[in-house]
Amino acid sequence: MYVIVVYDVSVKRLNRVRVFLKQYLNWVQNSVLEGELTKAEYMKVHSHLKNIIDEDEDSIFFYHVRDKMYLGFDELGTRQSEIDTII
């Protein structure tokens, strides 16, 4: 499955969430990662994030399609290098 993860997480937990997600997905924009995951990996990512975030304060969205061919994509502007967004 092809997965897009978008997060809005408190600064306190931001780095932990980002470092964890980067083990599985590619960073594409500030607070957005995407990539191919197996169903098992997806479940693992989901359940681990559930443990590290504060569910009263943080929000993580997972959009996914069975195959990337179902997903259209366009972009405007410039992708920043990841280093610019690390706090």
Place this chain on the structure above:
Amino acid sequence: MYVIVVYDVSVKRLNRVRVFLKQYLNWVQNSVLEGELTKAEYMKVHSHLKNIIDEDEDSIFFYHVRDKMYLGFDELGTRQSEIDTII
């Protein structure tokens, strides 16, 4: 088509981008909006954003599927009310 827009835009243009996008899509998370658009609306949104952003500094991603049924979705945590994120 069902569209997800994720933006990383300079604070200077943030409000203009947000206000414009909210005419067409639903705000769902800080910097993320989604909703159903016709192809014509999509083209209009895309070309208007191209005019209002600075393509050297800002980045906007458009993910889209032909029908929402192709898009899986899960979420963790709490959705903030939009008012919390307005600068």
